[in-house]
Amino acid sequence: MGISALTDPTRAEEIIETPLEFPDNRLLVELCGEFDRNLSQIEHQLGLQIIRRGNQLALIGDGESRARGAVILQELYERLEAGRSLEPGDIDGAIRLGTLEDKAAPRAGDQxxxxxxxxxxxxxxxxxxxxxxxxxxxxxxxxxxxxxxxxxxxxxxxxxxxxxxxxxxxxxxxxxxxxxxxxxxxxxxxxxxxxxxxxxxxxxxxxxxxxxxxxxxxxxxxxxxxxxxxxxxxxxxxxxxxxxxxxxxxxxxxxxxxxxxxxxxxxxxxxxxxxxxxxxxxxxxxxxxxxxxxxxxxxxxxxxxxxxxxxxxxxxxxxxxxxxxxxxxxxxxxxxxx
Structure with missing residues:
Protein backbone atom coordinates (compact mmCIF):
# COMPACT_ATOMS: atom_id res chain seq x y z
CA MET A 1 0.00 0.00 0.00
CA GLY A 2 1.27 3.50 -0.75
CA ILE A 3 0.36 6.97 -1.92
CA SER A 4 1.22 8.37 -5.32
CA ALA A 5 0.65 11.75 -6.98
CA LEU A 6 -0.49 12.05 -10.57
CA THR A 7 -1.00 15.11 -12.74
CA ASP A 8 -4.29 15.44 -14.57
CA PRO A 9 -3.42 16.78 -18.04
CA THR A 10 -6.83 18.47 -18.31
CA ARG A 11 -6.52 20.32 -14.99
CA ALA A 12 -3.57 22.08 -13.42
CA GLU A 13 -3.90 20.36 -10.08
CA GLU A 14 -2.51 17.29 -8.38
CA ILE A 15 -4.55 14.12 -7.92
CA ILE A 16 -3.60 12.06 -4.88
CA GLU A 17 -4.37 8.36 -5.00
CA THR A 18 -3.88 5.42 -2.66
CA PRO A 19 -3.06 2.17 -4.49
CA LEU A 20 -3.96 -1.15 -2.80
CA GLU A 21 -2.59 -4.47 -4.02
CA PHE A 22 -4.50 -7.76 -3.62
CA PRO A 23 -2.52 -10.94 -4.41
CA ASP A 24 -5.45 -13.29 -5.13
CA ASN A 25 -7.30 -12.22 -8.29
CA ARG A 26 -10.20 -14.61 -7.59
CA LEU A 27 -10.84 -12.98 -4.22
CA LEU A 28 -10.39 -9.52 -5.77
CA VAL A 29 -13.21 -10.34 -8.21
CA GLU A 30 -15.44 -11.26 -5.24
CA LEU A 31 -14.38 -8.10 -3.44
CA CYS A 32 -15.36 -5.93 -6.41
CA GLY A 33 -18.68 -7.75 -6.85
CA GLU A 34 -20.71 -8.36 -9.98
CA PHE A 35 -20.22 -5.43 -12.37
CA ASP A 36 -18.11 -3.82 -9.59
CA ARG A 37 -21.26 -3.14 -7.57
CA ASN A 38 -19.41 -3.44 -4.24
CA LEU A 39 -16.91 -0.81 -5.35
CA SER A 40 -19.75 1.41 -6.55
CA GLN A 41 -21.42 1.15 -3.15
CA ILE A 42 -18.20 2.18 -1.38
CA GLU A 43 -17.58 5.00 -3.88
CA HIS A 44 -21.09 6.39 -3.42
CA GLN A 45 -21.09 6.30 0.39
CA LEU A 46 -17.54 7.57 0.91
CA GLY A 47 -17.34 10.05 -1.97
CA LEU A 48 -14.41 8.19 -3.53
CA GLN A 49 -13.38 7.12 -6.99
CA ILE A 50 -11.98 3.58 -7.18
CA ILE A 51 -10.12 2.48 -10.30
CA ARG A 52 -9.18 -1.15 -10.89
CA ARG A 53 -5.81 -1.89 -12.50
CA GLY A 54 -4.94 -5.57 -12.68
CA ASN A 55 -4.64 -6.80 -9.10
CA GLN A 56 -4.63 -3.25 -7.74
CA LEU A 57 -7.34 -0.82 -6.71
CA ALA A 58 -6.53 2.90 -6.80
CA LEU A 59 -8.49 5.11 -4.39
CA ILE A 60 -8.89 8.75 -5.43
CA GLY A 61 -10.40 11.33 -3.11
CA ASP A 62 -9.65 13.39 -0.03
CA GLY A 63 -7.29 12.02 2.61
CA GLU A 64 -9.93 10.92 5.10
CA SER A 65 -12.06 9.15 2.49
CA ARG A 66 -9.03 7.35 1.06
CA ALA A 67 -7.93 6.25 4.51
CA ARG A 68 -11.39 4.94 5.40
CA GLY A 69 -11.77 3.27 2.01
CA ALA A 70 -8.38 1.55 2.32
CA VAL A 71 -9.25 0.14 5.76
CA ILE A 72 -12.67 -1.06 4.62
CA LEU A 73 -11.37 -2.73 1.44
CA GLN A 74 -8.53 -4.42 3.32
CA GLU A 75 -10.89 -5.73 6.00
CA LEU A 76 -13.36 -7.01 3.41
CA TYR A 77 -10.56 -8.77 1.55
CA GLU A 78 -9.37 -10.40 4.77
CA ARG A 79 -12.94 -11.54 5.35
CA LEU A 80 -12.89 -13.31 1.98
CA GLU A 81 -9.45 -14.79 2.72
CA ALA A 82 -10.94 -16.32 5.88
CA GLY A 83 -13.57 -18.06 3.75
CA ARG A 84 -16.48 -15.88 4.84
CA SER A 85 -19.14 -14.65 2.42
CA LEU A 86 -19.61 -11.06 1.33
CA GLU A 87 -23.17 -9.75 0.99
CA PRO A 88 -24.37 -6.20 0.22
CA GLY A 89 -25.32 -5.82 3.88
CA ASP A 90 -21.76 -6.65 4.90
CA ILE A 91 -20.46 -3.84 2.70
CA ASP A 92 -22.93 -1.43 4.29
CA GLY A 93 -21.97 -2.63 7.77
CA ALA A 94 -18.26 -2.18 7.06
CA ILE A 95 -18.86 1.37 5.83
CA ARG A 96 -21.01 2.29 8.84
CA LEU A 97 -18.47 0.92 11.29
CA GLY A 98 -15.46 2.30 9.44
CA THR A 99 -13.80 -1.06 9.91
CA LEU A 100 -15.33 -4.50 9.80
CA GLU A 101 -13.31 -5.85 12.71
CA ASP A 102 -13.44 -4.90 16.37
CA LYS A 103 -9.81 -4.91 17.38
CA ALA A 104 -10.51 -4.57 21.09
CA ALA A 105 -9.81 -7.67 23.14
CA PRO A 106 -12.83 -9.48 24.62
CA ARG A 107 -13.95 -7.92 27.88
CA ALA A 108 -14.83 -9.68 31.11
CA GLY A 109 -18.34 -11.08 30.77
CA ASP A 110 -18.24 -11.32 26.95
CA GLN A 111 -19.25 -14.69 25.52
Whole structure:
Protein backbone atom coordinates (compact mmCIF):
# COMPACT_ATOMS: atom_id res chain seq x y z
CA MET A 1 0.00 0.00 0.00
CA GLY A 2 1.27 3.50 -0.75
CA ILE A 3 0.36 6.97 -1.92
CA SER A 4 1.22 8.37 -5.32
CA ALA A 5 0.65 11.75 -6.98
CA LEU A 6 -0.49 12.05 -10.57
CA THR A 7 -1.00 15.11 -12.74
CA ASP A 8 -4.29 15.44 -14.57
CA PRO A 9 -3.42 16.78 -18.04
CA THR A 10 -6.83 18.47 -18.31
CA ARG A 11 -6.52 20.32 -14.99
CA ALA A 12 -3.57 22.08 -13.42
CA GLU A 13 -3.90 20.36 -10.08
CA GLU A 14 -2.51 17.29 -8.38
CA ILE A 15 -4.55 14.12 -7.92
CA ILE A 16 -3.60 12.06 -4.88
CA GLU A 17 -4.37 8.36 -5.00
CA THR A 18 -3.88 5.42 -2.66
CA PRO A 19 -3.06 2.17 -4.49
CA LEU A 20 -3.96 -1.15 -2.80
CA GLU A 21 -2.59 -4.47 -4.02
CA PHE A 22 -4.50 -7.76 -3.62
CA PRO A 23 -2.52 -10.94 -4.41
CA ASP A 24 -5.45 -13.29 -5.13
CA ASN A 25 -7.30 -12.22 -8.29
CA ARG A 26 -10.20 -14.61 -7.59
CA LEU A 27 -10.84 -12.98 -4.22
CA LEU A 28 -10.39 -9.52 -5.77
CA VAL A 29 -13.21 -10.34 -8.21
CA GLU A 30 -15.44 -11.26 -5.24
CA LEU A 31 -14.38 -8.10 -3.44
CA CYS A 32 -15.36 -5.93 -6.41
CA GLY A 33 -18.68 -7.75 -6.85
CA GLU A 34 -20.71 -8.36 -9.98
CA PHE A 35 -20.22 -5.43 -12.37
CA ASP A 36 -18.11 -3.82 -9.59
CA ARG A 37 -21.26 -3.14 -7.57
CA ASN A 38 -19.41 -3.44 -4.24
CA LEU A 39 -16.91 -0.81 -5.35
CA SER A 40 -19.75 1.41 -6.55
CA GLN A 41 -21.42 1.15 -3.15
CA ILE A 42 -18.20 2.18 -1.38
CA GLU A 43 -17.58 5.00 -3.88
CA HIS A 44 -21.09 6.39 -3.42
CA GLN A 45 -21.09 6.30 0.39
CA LEU A 46 -17.54 7.57 0.91
CA GLY A 47 -17.34 10.05 -1.97
CA LEU A 48 -14.41 8.19 -3.53
CA GLN A 49 -13.38 7.12 -6.99
CA ILE A 50 -11.98 3.58 -7.18
CA ILE A 51 -10.12 2.48 -10.30
CA ARG A 52 -9.18 -1.15 -10.89
CA ARG A 53 -5.81 -1.89 -12.50
CA GLY A 54 -4.94 -5.57 -12.68
CA ASN A 55 -4.64 -6.80 -9.10
CA GLN A 56 -4.63 -3.25 -7.74
CA LEU A 57 -7.34 -0.82 -6.71
CA ALA A 58 -6.53 2.90 -6.80
CA LEU A 59 -8.49 5.11 -4.39
CA ILE A 60 -8.89 8.75 -5.43
CA GLY A 61 -10.40 11.33 -3.11
CA ASP A 62 -9.65 13.39 -0.03
CA GLY A 63 -7.29 12.02 2.61
CA GLU A 64 -9.93 10.92 5.10
CA SER A 65 -12.06 9.15 2.49
CA ARG A 66 -9.03 7.35 1.06
CA ALA A 67 -7.93 6.25 4.51
CA ARG A 68 -11.39 4.94 5.40
CA GLY A 69 -11.77 3.27 2.01
CA ALA A 70 -8.38 1.55 2.32
CA VAL A 71 -9.25 0.14 5.76
CA ILE A 72 -12.67 -1.06 4.62
CA LEU A 73 -11.37 -2.73 1.44
CA GLN A 74 -8.53 -4.42 3.32
CA GLU A 75 -10.89 -5.73 6.00
CA LEU A 76 -13.36 -7.01 3.41
CA TYR A 77 -10.56 -8.77 1.55
CA GLU A 78 -9.37 -10.40 4.77
CA ARG A 79 -12.94 -11.54 5.35
CA LEU A 80 -12.89 -13.31 1.98
CA GLU A 81 -9.45 -14.79 2.72
CA ALA A 82 -10.94 -16.32 5.88
CA GLY A 83 -13.57 -18.06 3.75
CA ARG A 84 -16.48 -15.88 4.84
CA SER A 85 -19.14 -14.65 2.42
CA LEU A 86 -19.61 -11.06 1.33
CA GLU A 87 -23.17 -9.75 0.99
CA PRO A 88 -24.37 -6.20 0.22
CA GLY A 89 -25.32 -5.82 3.88
CA ASP A 90 -21.76 -6.65 4.90
CA ILE A 91 -20.46 -3.84 2.70
CA ASP A 92 -22.93 -1.43 4.29
CA GLY A 93 -21.97 -2.63 7.77
CA ALA A 94 -18.26 -2.18 7.06
CA ILE A 95 -18.86 1.37 5.83
CA ARG A 96 -21.01 2.29 8.84
CA LEU A 97 -18.47 0.92 11.29
CA GLY A 98 -15.46 2.30 9.44
CA THR A 99 -13.80 -1.06 9.91
CA LEU A 100 -15.33 -4.50 9.80
CA GLU A 101 -13.31 -5.85 12.71
CA ASP A 102 -13.44 -4.90 16.37
CA LYS A 103 -9.81 -4.91 17.38
CA ALA A 104 -10.51 -4.57 21.09
CA ALA A 105 -9.81 -7.67 23.14
CA PRO A 106 -12.83 -9.48 24.62
CA ARG A 107 -13.95 -7.92 27.88
CA ALA A 108 -14.83 -9.68 31.11
CA GLY A 109 -18.34 -11.08 30.77
CA ASP A 110 -18.24 -11.32 26.95
CA GLN A 111 -19.25 -14.69 25.52
CA UNK A 112 -15.97 -15.73 23.90
CA UNK A 113 -17.78 -17.65 21.15
CA UNK A 114 -18.96 -14.30 19.79
CA UNK A 115 -15.77 -12.26 20.19
CA UNK A 116 -12.92 -14.58 19.27
CA UNK A 117 -10.57 -13.34 16.56
CA UNK A 118 -11.23 -9.69 17.36
CA UNK A 119 -14.50 -9.33 15.45
CA UNK A 120 -18.09 -9.75 16.61
CA UNK A 121 -19.99 -12.65 15.09
CA UNK A 122 -22.96 -14.58 16.43
CA UNK A 123 -22.83 -18.17 15.20
CA UNK A 124 -26.13 -20.02 14.73
CA UNK A 125 -26.99 -23.30 13.01
CA UNK A 126 -27.84 -21.64 9.69
CA UNK A 127 -25.76 -18.48 9.48
CA UNK A 128 -23.30 -16.12 11.13
CA UNK A 129 -24.83 -12.81 12.21
CA UNK A 130 -22.73 -9.68 12.59
CA UNK A 131 -23.65 -6.22 13.91
CA UNK A 132 -23.59 -3.58 11.20
CA UNK A 133 -23.57 -0.36 13.20
CA UNK A 134 -21.73 0.87 16.28
CA UNK A 135 -25.00 0.80 18.26
CA UNK A 136 -25.64 -2.79 17.21
CA UNK A 137 -22.12 -3.79 18.22
CA UNK A 138 -22.55 -2.18 21.65
CA UNK A 139 -25.93 -3.93 21.96
CA UNK A 140 -24.43 -7.37 21.30
CA UNK A 141 -21.73 -6.73 23.90
CA UNK A 142 -24.44 -5.64 26.33
CA UNK A 143 -26.50 -8.76 25.63
CA UNK A 144 -23.56 -10.99 26.50
CA UNK A 145 -22.44 -9.18 29.63
CA UNK A 146 -25.74 -8.32 31.38
CA UNK A 147 -28.47 -10.56 32.73
CA UNK A 148 -31.15 -8.02 31.85
CA UNK A 149 -30.88 -5.79 28.80
CA UNK A 150 -33.24 -3.33 27.10
CA UNK A 151 -33.06 -2.48 23.38
CA UNK A 152 -35.09 0.63 22.52
CA UNK A 153 -35.45 2.24 19.10
CA UNK A 154 -37.36 2.34 15.79
CA UNK A 155 -38.30 -0.58 13.59
CA UNK A 156 -35.62 -2.12 11.40
CA UNK A 157 -32.67 -1.50 13.71
CA UNK A 158 -32.10 -5.18 14.53
CA UNK A 159 -33.19 -5.07 18.19
CA UNK A 160 -35.20 -8.30 18.15
CA UNK A 161 -33.21 -10.01 15.40
CA UNK A 162 -29.92 -9.70 17.28
CA UNK A 163 -31.56 -10.63 20.59
CA UNK A 164 -32.94 -13.86 19.10
CA UNK A 165 -29.59 -14.59 17.41
CA UNK A 166 -27.79 -14.25 20.75
CA UNK A 167 -30.44 -16.45 22.41
CA UNK A 168 -29.88 -19.17 19.80
CA UNK A 169 -26.10 -18.88 20.21
CA UNK A 170 -26.37 -19.22 24.00
CA UNK A 171 -28.63 -22.27 23.57
CA UNK A 172 -26.51 -24.17 21.02
CA UNK A 173 -23.38 -23.52 23.10
CA UNK A 174 -25.00 -24.89 26.25
CA UNK A 175 -25.16 -21.65 28.24
CA UNK A 176 -28.94 -21.95 28.63
CA UNK A 177 -31.34 -24.90 28.47
CA UNK A 178 -34.18 -23.25 26.57
CA UNK A 179 -35.32 -20.22 24.58
CA UNK A 180 -38.48 -18.31 25.47
CA UNK A 181 -39.80 -15.65 23.08
CA UNK A 182 -42.91 -13.62 23.81
CA UNK A 183 -44.85 -10.48 22.85
CA UNK A 184 -47.98 -8.78 24.12
CA UNK A 185 -50.94 -9.82 21.93
CA UNK A 186 -52.43 -6.34 22.17
CA UNK A 187 -54.37 -6.41 18.90
CA UNK A 188 -56.11 -9.66 19.87
CA UNK A 189 -57.40 -8.33 23.18
CA UNK A 190 -60.61 -10.02 24.28
CA UNK A 191 -61.42 -11.08 20.74
CA UNK A 192 -59.16 -14.14 21.02
CA UNK A 193 -62.04 -16.28 22.23
CA UNK A 194 -64.02 -15.58 19.06
CA UNK A 195 -61.22 -16.64 16.70
CA UNK A 196 -61.32 -20.23 15.34
CA UNK A 197 -58.80 -22.87 16.36
CA UNK A 198 -56.79 -23.74 19.45
CA UNK A 199 -55.32 -21.10 21.74
CA UNK A 200 -51.94 -21.51 19.99
CA UNK A 201 -53.54 -21.11 16.56
CA UNK A 202 -55.30 -17.93 17.73
CA UNK A 203 -52.15 -16.18 18.91
CA UNK A 204 -49.69 -17.53 16.31
CA UNK A 205 -50.27 -14.62 13.86
CA UNK A 206 -49.08 -12.19 16.54
CA UNK A 207 -45.98 -14.31 17.17
CA UNK A 208 -45.02 -14.64 13.49
CA UNK A 209 -42.15 -12.08 13.57
CA UNK A 210 -40.50 -14.17 16.29
CA UNK A 211 -40.93 -17.35 14.24
CA UNK A 212 -39.38 -15.54 11.26
CA UNK A 213 -36.30 -14.56 13.25
CA UNK A 214 -35.94 -18.01 14.78
CA UNK A 215 -36.23 -19.76 11.41
CA UNK A 216 -33.38 -17.59 10.13
CA UNK A 217 -31.05 -19.20 12.66
CA UNK A 218 -32.25 -22.80 13.08
CA UNK A 219 -33.49 -25.41 10.55
CA UNK A 220 -37.30 -25.58 10.57
CA UNK A 221 -37.32 -29.27 11.54
CA UNK A 222 -35.11 -28.52 14.52
CA UNK A 223 -37.36 -25.63 15.55
CA UNK A 224 -40.39 -27.95 15.42
CA UNK A 225 -38.60 -30.64 17.45
CA UNK A 226 -37.36 -28.18 20.08
CA UNK A 227 -40.84 -26.68 20.36
CA UNK A 228 -42.28 -30.14 20.91
CA UNK A 229 -39.67 -30.75 23.65
CA UNK A 230 -40.53 -27.36 25.23
CA UNK A 231 -36.94 -26.21 24.73
CA UNK A 232 -38.28 -23.40 22.57
CA UNK A 233 -41.42 -21.54 23.58
CA UNK A 234 -43.10 -18.77 21.61
CA UNK A 235 -46.05 -17.39 23.50
CA UNK A 236 -48.03 -14.26 24.42
CA UNK A 237 -46.77 -12.27 27.39
CA UNK A 238 -49.81 -13.25 29.47
CA UNK A 239 -48.63 -16.89 29.43
CA UNK A 240 -45.59 -15.95 31.54
CA UNK A 241 -47.63 -15.24 34.68
CA UNK A 242 -46.78 -17.45 37.67
CA UNK A 243 -43.60 -18.91 36.13
CA UNK A 244 -39.94 -18.72 37.12
CA UNK A 245 -37.75 -18.68 34.03
CA UNK A 246 -34.46 -20.31 35.07
CA UNK A 247 -31.57 -21.31 32.77
CA UNK A 248 -33.28 -19.67 29.81
CA UNK A 249 -32.68 -17.02 27.17
CA UNK A 250 -35.84 -14.90 27.33
CA UNK A 251 -36.84 -12.21 24.82
CA UNK A 252 -39.83 -9.88 25.20
CA UNK A 253 -40.57 -8.16 21.88
CA UNK A 254 -42.84 -5.11 21.28
CA UNK A 255 -42.54 -4.28 24.98
CA UNK A 256 -44.03 -0.81 24.44
CA UNK A 257 -47.40 -2.62 24.31
CA UNK A 258 -47.02 -4.19 27.74
CA UNK A 259 -48.82 -2.45 30.59
CA UNK A 260 -46.95 -1.42 33.74
CA UNK A 261 -48.24 -4.48 35.63
CA UNK A 262 -47.43 -6.83 32.75
CA UNK A 263 -43.89 -5.48 32.58
CA UNK A 264 -43.38 -5.90 36.32
CA UNK A 265 -44.78 -9.44 36.09
CA UNK A 266 -42.42 -10.29 33.23
CA UNK A 267 -39.25 -8.81 34.75
CA UNK A 268 -39.83 -10.63 38.04
CA UNK A 269 -39.88 -14.00 36.18
CA UNK A 270 -36.08 -13.81 35.83
CA UNK A 271 -34.51 -16.92 37.37
CA UNK A 272 -31.02 -18.27 38.04
CA UNK A 273 -28.81 -18.78 34.98
CA UNK A 274 -31.10 -16.79 32.68
CA UNK A 275 -30.60 -13.87 30.30
CA UNK A 276 -33.51 -11.56 29.62
CA UNK A 277 -33.87 -9.04 26.78
CA UNK A 278 -36.67 -6.49 26.41
CA UNK A 279 -37.09 -4.75 23.05
CA UNK A 280 -39.49 -2.02 22.00
CA UNK A 281 -40.23 1.15 20.05
CA UNK A 282 -41.62 4.06 22.08
CA UNK A 283 -43.19 5.57 18.93
CA UNK A 284 -45.44 2.55 18.27
CA UNK A 285 -47.53 2.18 21.42
CA UNK A 286 -50.86 0.45 20.66
CA UNK A 287 -52.25 0.53 24.19
CA UNK A 288 -55.59 2.29 24.81
CA UNK A 289 -55.39 6.04 25.44
CA UNK A 290 -54.46 6.75 29.05
CA UNK A 291 -52.78 3.39 29.67
CA UNK A 292 -49.10 3.79 30.60
CA UNK A 293 -46.57 1.82 28.55
CA UNK A 294 -44.69 -0.64 30.74
CA UNK A 295 -41.56 -0.09 28.68
CA UNK A 296 -41.48 3.63 29.40
CA UNK A 297 -42.21 3.04 33.09
CA UNK A 298 -39.44 0.44 33.35
CA UNK A 299 -37.01 2.78 31.60
CA UNK A 300 -37.80 5.51 34.13
CA UNK A 301 -37.58 3.24 37.20
CA UNK A 302 -34.67 0.94 36.32
CA UNK A 303 -32.14 3.25 34.65
CA UNK A 304 -29.00 3.24 36.75
CA UNK A 305 -29.75 -0.10 38.41
CA UNK A 306 -26.55 -2.17 38.47
CA UNK A 307 -26.75 -5.21 36.18
CA UNK A 308 -29.46 -3.73 33.92
CA UNK A 309 -28.34 -2.23 30.60
CA UNK A 310 -30.24 0.15 28.31
CA UNK A 311 -29.26 0.35 24.63
CA UNK A 312 -30.71 2.91 22.22
CA UNK A 313 -31.05 2.95 18.44
CA UNK A 314 -31.90 5.71 15.96
CA UNK A 315 -32.82 5.88 12.28
CA UNK A 316 -29.07 5.75 11.53
CA UNK A 317 -29.09 2.13 12.75
CA UNK A 318 -31.84 0.98 10.37
CA UNK A 319 -30.56 -1.96 8.34
CA UNK A 320 -33.63 -2.48 6.15
CA UNK A 321 -34.20 -0.58 2.91
CA UNK A 322 -32.57 2.91 3.03
CA UNK A 323 -36.02 4.49 2.60
CA UNK A 324 -37.07 3.12 6.00
CA UNK A 325 -34.62 5.47 7.76
CA UNK A 326 -35.96 8.43 5.74
CA UNK A 327 -39.55 7.52 6.61
CA UNK A 328 -38.70 7.33 10.33
CA UNK A 329 -36.93 10.70 10.19
CA UNK A 330 -39.89 12.31 8.37
CA UNK A 331 -42.36 11.11 11.02
CA UNK A 332 -40.03 12.14 13.86
CA UNK A 333 -39.83 15.69 12.46
CA UNK A 334 -43.62 15.89 12.01
CA UNK A 335 -44.41 14.68 15.54
CA UNK A 336 -41.70 16.87 17.06
CA UNK A 337 -43.32 19.92 15.44
CA UNK A 338 -46.86 18.89 16.23
Missing amino acids: LEMFQGGHVEIKTRKKIVEPRTAAQKAYVRSLTSNELCFGIGPAGTGKTYLAVAVAVNLFINGHVDRIILCRPAVEAGERLGFLPGTQEEKVDPYMQPLYDALNDFLPSKQVAKLKEEKKIEIAPLAFMRGRTLANAAVVLDEAQNATTMQMKMFLTRLGDGSRMVVTGDRSQVDLPRGVMSGLMEAEKLLKGVDGIAFNYFTSKDVVRHPLVAKIIDAYDVEYAQG
